[in-house]
Amino acid sequence: MIIDCHGHYTTAPKALQVWRDAQIAALKDPARAAAQGTVSITDDEIRESLEGAQLKFQRERGSDVTIFSPRASAMAHHIGDATTSLHWSQHCNDLIHRVCTLYPDNFVGVCQLPQSPGVPPATCIGELRRCVDELGFIGCNLNPDPSGGHWTAPPLTDRSWYPLYEAMVELDVPAMVHVSSSCNANFHATGAHYINADTTAFMQFLTADLFKDLPALRFIIPHGGGAVPYHWGRYRGLAQDLKRPPLGELIRDNVFFDTCVYHQAGIDLLLKIVPADNILFGSEMVGAVRGIDPETGHYFDDTKRYIDKAALNDQDRRKIFEENARKVYPRINRKLTVGAAARGY
Amino acid sequence: MIIDCHGHYTTAPKALQVWRDAQIAALKDPARAAAQGTVSITDDEIRESLEGAQLKFQRERGSDVTIFSPRASAMAHHIGDATTSLHWSQHCNDLIHRVCTLYPDNFVGVCQLPQSPGVPPATCIGELRRCVDELGFIGCNLNPDPSGGHWTAPPLTDRSWYPLYEAMVELDVPAMVHVSSSCNANFHATGAHYINADTTAFMQFLTADLFKDLPALRFIIPHGGGAVPYHWGRYRGLAQDLKRPPLGELIRDNVFFDTCVYHQAGIDLLLKIVPADNILFGSEMVGAVRGIDPETGHYFDDTKRYIDKAALNDQDRRKIFEENARKVYPRINRKLTVGAAARGY
Numbered sequence: 001m002i003i004d005c006h007g008h009y010t011t012a013p014k015a016l017q018v019w020r021d022a023q024i025a026a027l028k029d030p031a032r033a034a035a036q037g038t039v040s041i042t043d044d045e046i047r048e049s050l051e052g053a054q055l056k057f058q059r060e061r062g063s064d065v066t067i068f069s070p071r072a073s074a075m076a077h078h079i080g081d082a083t084t085s086l087h088w089s090q091h092c093n094d095l096i097h098r099v100c101t102l103y104p105d106n107f108v109g110v111c112q113l114p115q116s117p118g119v120p121p122a123t124c125i126g127e128l129r130r131c132v133d134e135l136g137f138i139g140c141n142l143n144p145d146p147s148g149g150h151w152t153a154p155p156l157t158d159r160s161w162y163p164l165y166e167a168m169v170e171l172d173v174p175a176m177v178h179v180s181s182s183c184n185a186n187f188h189a190t191g192a193h194y195i196n197a198d199t200t201a202f203m204q205f206l207t208a209d210l211f212k213d214l215p216a217l218r219f220i221i222p223h224g225g226g227a228v229p230y231h232w233g234r235y236r237g238l239a240q241d242l243k244r245p246p247l248g249e250l251i252r253d254n255v256f257f258d259t260c261v262y263h264q265a266g267i268d269l270l271l272k273i274v275p276a277d278n279i280l281f282g283s284e285m286v287g288a289v290r291g292i293d294p295e296t297g298h299y300f301d302d303t304k305r306y307i308d309k310a311a312l313n314d315q316d317r318r319k320i321f322e323e324n325a326r327k328v329y330p331r332i333n334r335k336l337t338v339g340a341a342a343r344g345y
Numbered sequence: 346m347i348i349d350c351h352g353h354y355t356t357a358p359k360a361l362q363v364w365r366d367a368q369i370a371a372l373k374d375p376a377r378a379a380a381q382g383t384v385s386i387t388d389d390e391i392r393e394s395l396e397g398a399q400l401k402f403q404r405e406r407g408s409d410v411t412i413f414s415p416r417a418s419a420m421a422h423h424i425g426d427a428t429t430s431l432h433w434s435q436h437c438n439d440l441i442h443r444v445c446t447l448y449p450d451n452f453v454g455v456c457q458l459p460q461s462p463g464v465p466p467a468t469c470i471g472e473l474r475r476c477v478d479e480l481g482f483i484g485c486n487l488n489p490d491p492s493g494g495h496w497t498a499p500p501l502t503d504r505s506w507y508p509l510y511e512a513m514v515e516l517d518v519p520a521m522v523h524v525s526s527s528c529n530a531n532f533h534a535t536g537a538h539y540i541n542a543d544t545t546a547f548m549q550f551l552t553a554d555l556f557k558d559l560p561a562l563r564f565i566i567p568h569g570g571g572a573v574p575y576h577w578g579r580y581r582g583l584a585q586d587l588k589r590p591p592l593g594e595l596i597r598d599n600v601f602f603d604t605c606v607y608h609q610a611g612i613d614l615l616l617k618i619v620p621a622d623n624i625l626f627g628s629e630m631v632g633a634v635r636g637i638d639p640e641t642g643h644y645f646d647d648t649k650r651y652i653d654k655a656a657l658n659d660q661d662r663r664k665i666f667e668e669n670a671r672k673v674y675p676r677i678n679r680k681l682t683v684g685a686a687a688r689g690y
Binding site: 144145149150151153154155158184185186187188190191192195196199200203204206207223224226227229230231232233234235236237238240241261262263265266268269272273288289290291293294295300301 | 489490494495496498499500503529530531532533535536537540541544545548549551552568569571572574575576577578579580581582583585586606607608610611613614617618633634635636638639640645646
């Protein structure tokens with residue numbers, strides 16, 4: 001089985017964005033109370049949004065299940081307040097739940113959290129519990145910069161995050177560290193802000209004792225770990241100079257990288273440098289880069305092809321394609337078993 | 346000849362920091378006018394600060410000349426105002442000039458600019474001209490985030506930077522894009538802020554027509570280009586999606602990466618992916634990572650060893666070690682010729 005740990009619902013039916021646009025417009029009118037309202041999308045619209053995109057690519061590329069979450073760039077936690085983010089997150093998460101219910105063999109849910117700048121992360125616990133306990137989700141996306149490129153929140157190792165982390169540990173769900181869009185003109189969202197956030201989070205983890213405090217806490221750093229594998233020597237050297245544990249020890253049970261690196265040489269470096277136990281297959285399709293690489297004739301984000309071509313033994317390949325996802329997102333095991341049983345496999 | 350394009354005076358005699366500490370302390374007393382004052386350092390103190398460090402490493406590792414600039418993490422443009430930065434930059438640059446005068450075979454100067462948050466970059470032109478015209482410097486370090494981790498300045502492609510760029514073009518000097526220390530708790534300086542700035546600058550260049558406007562403008566993106574070579578496929582794909590020129594064309598005459606990547610696999614990727622014409626040898630010694638790699642028994646930042654071991658033909662090796670530095674920093678040619686002639690070579 002091949003589990004893609006990194007997919008967003010970037011192709012959601014237009015009604016979702018129409019609702020969001022109306023919500024944002026209403027923020028300008030202080031007389032209007034924030035309203036949850038409804039998003040009217042039919043099952044057929046959901047099917048249509050996926051059949052020609054994520055489902056088609058799963059079939060064509062040969063992956064089985066996608067760990068699926070709301071569109072990351074649309075989370076935009078910097079807009080409005082905590083209620084704004086809660087209403088928006090609930091709609092986005094409910095829609096992911098409908099996707100997973102319609103296609104239980106193809107998608108397993110991960111939730112968007114209703115973060116808001118300056119608001120304690122503990123306020124997100126309710127929505128996390130709802131998504132895990134009621135909707136059957138298996139993880140969350142955690143935004144280390146709810147301000148959208150101004151980086152006004154404390155580092156991920158700050159104790160203000162701990163109540164949320166304790167809930168994650170209790171529920172046995174990991175978080176993918178994933179920023180959203182940037183409202184800072186310096187940072188292109190998918191070309192700079194995403195990658196910078198990955199690098200930033202890793203260095204925060206390196207310099208603090210977060211995983212001593214919470215040994216069962218697990219993070220996936222997407223986009224191949226940002227700049228980290230390329231600069232692995234720098235990070236090994238910094239860890240040594242700072243008298244921190246060796247990187248292998250630091251990340252072993254707590255920090256994992258996905259394979260969203262869109263060329264063979266990058267994937268080869270990742271697989272060579274990072275222990276196979278800490279790599280999860282991911283593609284982010286349909287996501288940041290949508291074109292076909294003229295050098296290969298294949299989609300840039302068809303990351304399975306790079307891994308197929310890489311020098312990997314069968315055991316490591318199985319870990320990366322399946323076993324590590326089952327280890328890091330353990331709730332997926334029950335989903336896949338129940339799904340298979342229900343369909344008589 | 347082997348030219349190291351990236352060295353900072355991290356070992357400057359203590360009197361420099363004593364002056365800076367007093368300057369910062371004086372900022373708290375609004376009754377005291379900002380004063381340039383003097384920094385008392387003897388030639389022997391300068392020699393002592395270099396003989397056991399940069400000069401020793403040049404000899405041991407086999408590099409000849411270092412393009413040398415003030416300590417990057419100490420620029421701290423976010424402290425005080427433009428006058429604060431001017432006084433501090435002048436002292437730092439004057440000290441680099443003394444180093445280059447004492448050791449004309451070993452060091453060629455690059456200046457710190459007196460940037461300050463919210464102040465137009467054009468205010469730096471005077472100090473740039475002084476350093477180039479009077480002190481014989483061959484380039485400058487340009488901080489894309491004078492706020493020190495809050496990223497409040499416009500992107501490097503904004504027209505507010507153009508007057509400074511026009512002066513660079515007129516003087517025929519490039520800039521290394523180099524942030525300073527971070528006063529944002531999210532960003533470890535050398536582990537996150539430096540690398541993020543490199544990635545950020547590249548994406549800014551990718552999305553604008555800066556080099557159409559100023560075809561002779563040249564930037565060095567240090568630390569191996571941040572995350573860029575590792576994510577080369579992502580950037581190629583983004584350029585294609587955004588209908589921008591192919592990366593090779595975009596960077597050809599304008600954007601160059603150094604080799605401050607502290608492990609063999611990272612250097613191998615850089616050399617494989619980025620055209621040899623766009624790579625300059627650099628080590629950043631004595632800099633961010635000071636230890637010895639227990640896996641190799643050699644200093645992490647002894648980047649010459651990695652390049653020596655890499656699969657490179659002689660022509661590309663010469664470009665990376667010498668010819669590209671002469672091309673990107675053309676004023677170095679006169680310095681090296683004059684220096685050699687003066688010493689009867």
